[in-house]
Amino acid sequence: QKEVEQDPGPLSVPEGAIVSLNCTYSNSAFQYFMWYRQYSRKGPELLMYTYSSGNKEDGRFTAQVDKSSKYISLFIRDSQPSDSATYLCAMSAPSGGSYIPTFGRGTSLIVHP
Amino acid sequence: ETGVTQSPTHLIKTRGQQVTLRCSSQSGHNTVSWYQQALGQGPQFIFQYYREEENGRGNFPPRFSGLQFPNYSSELNVNALELDDSALYLCASSLKSGGQETQYFGPGTRLLVL
Numbered sequence: 613q614k615e616v617e618q619d620p621g622p623l624s625v626p627e628g629a630i631v632s633l634n635c636t637y638s639n640s641a642f643q644y645f646m647w648y649r650q651y652s653r654k655g656p657e658l659l660m661y662t663y664s665s666g667n668k669e670d671g672r673f674t675a676q677v678d679k680s681s682k683y684i685s686l687f688i689r690d691s692q693p694s695d696s697a698t699y700l701c702a703m704s705a706p707s708g709g710s711y712i713p714t715f716g717r718g719t720s721l722i723v724h725p
Numbered sequence: 726e727t728g729v730t731q732s733p734t735h736l737i738k739t740r741g742q743q744v745t746l747r748c749s750s751q752s753g754h755n756t757v758s759w760y761q762q763a764l765g766q767g768p769q770f771i772f773q774y775y776r777e778e779e780n781g782r783g784n785f786p787p788r789f790s791g792l793q794f795p796n797y798s799s800e801l802n803v804n805a806l807e808l809d810d811s812a813l814y815l816c817a818s819s820l821k822s823g824g825q826e827t828q829y830f831g832p833g834t835r836l837l838v839l
Contacts, residue, residue: 715767
Protein backbone atom coordinates (compact mmCIF):
# COMPACT_ATOMS: atom_id res chain seq x y z
CA GLN A 613 0.00 0.00 0.00
CA LYS A 614 1.31 3.43 -0.95
CA GLU A 615 1.56 6.12 1.72
CA VAL A 616 -0.64 8.44 -0.34
CA GLU A 617 -3.43 7.19 -2.58
CA GLN A 618 -5.02 9.34 -5.27
CA ASP A 619 -7.35 8.34 -8.09
CA PRO A 620 -5.67 9.24 -11.40
CA GLY A 621 -8.97 9.93 -13.21
CA PRO A 622 -9.45 11.48 -15.67
CA LEU A 623 -12.27 13.48 -14.17
CA SER A 624 -14.31 15.30 -16.82
CA VAL A 625 -16.80 17.99 -15.78
CA PRO A 626 -18.72 20.78 -17.52
CA GLU A 627 -17.73 24.39 -17.01
CA GLY A 628 -19.26 25.81 -13.84
CA ALA A 629 -19.40 22.49 -11.99
CA ILE A 630 -18.12 21.96 -8.47
CA VAL A 631 -15.13 19.64 -8.53
CA SER A 632 -14.11 17.39 -5.66
CA LEU A 633 -10.63 15.89 -5.59
CA ASN A 634 -9.53 13.53 -2.84
CA CYS A 635 -6.59 11.68 -1.34
CA THR A 636 -6.21 9.15 1.42
CA TYR A 637 -3.05 8.43 3.36
CA SER A 638 -1.69 5.95 5.84
CA ASN A 639 1.04 7.83 7.75
CA SER A 640 -0.46 9.42 10.86
CA ALA A 641 2.71 11.53 11.30
CA PHE A 642 1.81 13.78 8.37
CA GLN A 643 1.25 17.36 9.58
CA TYR A 644 1.16 19.53 6.46
CA PHE A 645 -1.22 18.84 3.61
CA MET A 646 -0.79 20.48 0.22
CA TRP A 647 -2.40 20.67 -3.16
CA TYR A 648 -0.41 21.35 -6.31
CA ARG A 649 -1.60 22.01 -9.83
CA GLN A 650 0.50 20.81 -12.75
CA TYR A 651 -0.18 21.86 -16.30
CA SER A 652 1.14 19.75 -19.14
CA ARG A 653 4.91 20.16 -19.61
CA LYS A 654 5.19 22.38 -16.54
CA GLY A 655 6.37 21.92 -12.97
CA PRO A 656 3.87 21.65 -10.09
CA GLU A 657 2.55 24.89 -8.65
CA LEU A 658 1.46 25.12 -5.02
CA LEU A 659 -2.23 26.01 -4.71
CA MET A 660 -2.82 25.69 -0.99
CA TYR A 661 -1.49 24.12 2.14
CA THR A 662 -3.08 23.31 5.48
CA TYR A 663 -1.50 22.52 8.80
CA SER A 664 -3.23 19.68 10.67
CA SER A 665 -7.01 19.28 10.43
CA GLY A 666 -9.55 21.79 9.27
CA ASN A 667 -10.66 23.80 6.28
CA LYS A 668 -8.96 26.53 4.30
CA GLU A 669 -10.50 28.66 1.59
CA ASP A 670 -8.80 30.71 -1.13
CA GLY A 671 -11.06 32.16 -3.78
CA ARG A 672 -12.72 29.30 -5.66
CA PHE A 673 -10.62 26.69 -3.88
CA THR A 674 -11.34 25.01 -0.53
CA ALA A 675 -9.05 22.47 1.09
CA GLN A 676 -10.28 20.11 3.81
CA VAL A 677 -8.28 17.81 6.03
CA ASP A 678 -9.79 15.07 8.20
CA LYS A 679 -6.92 13.51 10.13
CA SER A 680 -9.19 11.08 11.96
CA SER A 681 -10.13 9.52 8.63
CA LYS A 682 -6.77 10.18 6.98
CA TYR A 683 -8.60 11.88 4.13
CA ILE A 684 -8.05 15.21 2.39
CA SER A 685 -10.09 17.01 -0.23
CA LEU A 686 -9.84 19.93 -2.60
CA PHE A 687 -13.02 21.56 -3.86
CA ILE A 688 -13.08 23.85 -6.88
CA ARG A 689 -16.18 25.98 -7.32
CA ASP A 690 -17.35 27.41 -10.64
CA SER A 691 -14.76 25.36 -12.50
CA GLN A 692 -13.24 26.90 -15.65
CA PRO A 693 -11.58 25.32 -18.70
CA SER A 694 -8.35 26.92 -17.47
CA ASP A 695 -8.57 24.66 -14.39
CA SER A 696 -7.88 21.67 -16.66
CA ALA A 697 -4.67 20.22 -15.28
CA THR A 698 -3.33 17.46 -13.05
CA TYR A 699 -3.91 18.04 -9.35
CA LEU A 700 -1.40 16.52 -6.98
CA CYS A 701 -1.93 16.11 -3.28
CA ALA A 702 1.14 16.06 -1.07
CA MET A 703 1.75 15.74 2.64
CA SER A 704 4.74 15.97 4.90
CA ALA A 705 6.00 15.03 8.32
CA PRO A 706 9.09 16.37 10.13
CA SER A 707 12.26 14.44 9.34
CA GLY A 708 15.64 15.67 10.50
CA GLY A 709 14.48 19.27 10.63
CA SER A 710 12.94 19.18 7.17
CA TYR A 711 9.48 18.53 5.82
CA ILE A 712 9.81 16.56 2.61
CA PRO A 713 6.51 16.17 0.76
CA THR A 714 5.18 12.77 -0.27
CA PHE A 715 3.05 13.15 -3.38
CA GLY A 716 0.03 11.29 -4.68
CA ARG A 717 0.07 10.26 -8.33
CA GLY A 718 -2.20 13.11 -9.34
CA THR A 719 -5.75 13.37 -10.69
CA SER A 720 -6.24 14.59 -14.24
CA LEU A 721 -9.08 17.13 -14.43
CA ILE A 722 -10.75 18.17 -17.67
CA VAL A 723 -13.23 21.05 -17.60
CA HIS A 724 -15.05 21.30 -20.92
CA PRO A 725 -16.87 24.44 -22.10
CA GLU B 726 6.63 31.82 -13.50
CA THR B 727 8.52 30.72 -10.37
CA GLY B 728 11.97 32.05 -11.24
CA VAL B 729 13.39 28.53 -11.09
CA THR B 730 15.04 27.47 -14.31
CA GLN B 731 16.32 24.09 -15.44
CA SER B 732 18.50 22.97 -18.29
CA PRO B 733 18.35 21.26 -20.64
CA THR B 734 14.61 20.95 -21.29
CA HIS B 735 14.96 17.59 -23.02
CA LEU B 736 17.70 15.01 -23.17
CA ILE B 737 18.18 11.62 -24.81
CA LYS B 738 20.83 9.24 -23.49
CA THR B 739 21.65 5.58 -23.89
CA ARG B 740 21.81 2.99 -21.15
CA GLY B 741 25.07 3.10 -19.19
CA GLN B 742 25.80 6.74 -19.93
CA GLN B 743 26.05 9.55 -17.39
CA VAL B 744 23.97 12.73 -17.31
CA THR B 745 24.14 16.09 -15.53
CA LEU B 746 21.04 18.21 -15.06
CA ARG B 747 21.16 21.80 -13.89
CA CYS B 748 18.91 24.04 -11.83
CA SER B 749 19.01 27.72 -11.01
CA SER B 750 17.14 28.57 -7.82
CA GLN B 751 14.83 31.48 -7.19
CA SER B 752 16.68 34.51 -5.86
CA GLY B 753 17.05 34.45 -2.06
CA HIS B 754 16.40 30.73 -1.68
CA ASN B 755 18.99 28.59 0.13
CA THR B 756 17.50 25.11 -0.34
CA VAL B 757 17.04 23.00 -3.42
CA SER B 758 15.24 19.67 -3.73
CA TRP B 759 15.28 17.26 -6.66
CA TYR B 760 12.42 14.98 -7.67
CA GLN B 761 11.87 12.28 -10.27
CA GLN B 762 8.44 12.16 -11.87
CA ALA B 763 7.70 9.09 -13.96
CA LEU B 764 4.89 9.28 -16.50
CA GLY B 765 1.50 9.19 -14.77
CA GLN B 766 3.04 9.36 -11.29
CA GLY B 767 3.64 12.01 -8.68
CA PRO B 768 7.11 13.42 -8.02
CA GLN B 769 9.39 11.17 -5.95
CA PHE B 770 11.91 12.88 -3.66
CA ILE B 771 15.55 12.22 -4.60
CA PHE B 772 17.46 14.52 -2.24
CA GLN B 773 17.68 18.00 -0.80
CA TYR B 774 20.60 20.39 -0.43
CA TYR B 775 20.77 23.17 2.12
CA ARG B 776 23.72 25.57 2.12
CA GLU B 777 25.74 23.20 -0.08
CA GLU B 778 25.24 20.13 2.15
CA GLU B 779 22.95 17.17 1.50
CA ASN B 780 20.06 17.56 3.92
CA GLY B 781 17.93 14.50 3.26
CA ARG B 782 17.70 11.71 0.73
CA GLY B 783 14.91 9.58 -0.63
CA ASN B 784 15.02 5.95 -1.69
CA PHE B 785 17.39 6.38 -4.63
CA PRO B 786 20.70 4.55 -5.20
CA PRO B 787 24.10 6.26 -4.83
CA ARG B 788 24.45 6.63 -8.60
CA PHE B 789 22.13 9.61 -8.11
CA SER B 790 24.28 12.40 -6.71
CA GLY B 791 24.11 16.14 -6.49
CA LEU B 792 25.83 19.40 -5.80
CA GLN B 793 24.74 22.81 -4.63
CA PHE B 794 26.99 25.77 -5.40
CA PRO B 795 27.63 28.96 -3.36
CA ASN B 796 25.20 30.85 -5.58
CA TYR B 797 22.61 28.14 -4.70
CA SER B 798 22.42 26.75 -8.21
CA SER B 799 22.46 22.98 -8.28
CA GLU B 800 23.27 19.90 -10.31
CA LEU B 801 21.83 16.40 -10.37
CA ASN B 802 24.18 13.71 -11.69
CA VAL B 803 23.06 10.24 -12.65
CA ASN B 804 25.64 7.58 -13.48
CA ALA B 805 25.17 4.25 -15.25
CA LEU B 806 21.79 5.23 -16.67
CA GLU B 807 19.06 2.61 -16.75
CA LEU B 808 15.92 2.50 -18.88
CA ASP B 809 13.78 3.14 -15.76
CA ASP B 810 15.57 6.45 -15.25
CA SER B 811 13.47 7.87 -18.08
CA ALA B 812 11.35 10.53 -16.37
CA LEU B 813 10.78 14.22 -15.78
CA TYR B 814 13.35 15.55 -13.32
CA LEU B 815 12.16 18.51 -11.27
CA CYS B 816 14.06 20.81 -9.01
CA ALA B 817 12.37 22.97 -6.43
CA SER B 818 13.88 25.83 -4.49
CA SER B 819 12.78 27.13 -1.10
CA LEU B 820 13.86 29.21 1.86
CA LYS B 821 14.41 27.01 4.91
CA SER B 822 12.52 28.48 7.88
CA GLY B 823 12.05 25.61 10.35
CA GLY B 824 8.60 24.56 9.23
CA GLN B 825 6.99 23.54 5.99
CA GLU B 826 8.64 25.53 3.24
CA THR B 827 6.89 26.58 0.09
CA GLN B 828 8.74 24.88 -2.73
CA TYR B 829 8.85 26.56 -6.11
CA PHE B 830 9.29 24.10 -8.95
CA GLY B 831 11.09 24.57 -12.21
CA PRO B 832 9.64 23.30 -15.50
CA GLY B 833 11.72 20.13 -15.37
CA THR B 834 14.11 18.26 -17.62
CA ARG B 835 12.62 15.38 -19.55
CA LEU B 836 15.16 12.53 -19.79
CA LEU B 837 14.74 9.60 -22.14
CA VAL B 838 17.09 6.64 -21.76
CA LEU B 839 17.27 4.29 -24.74
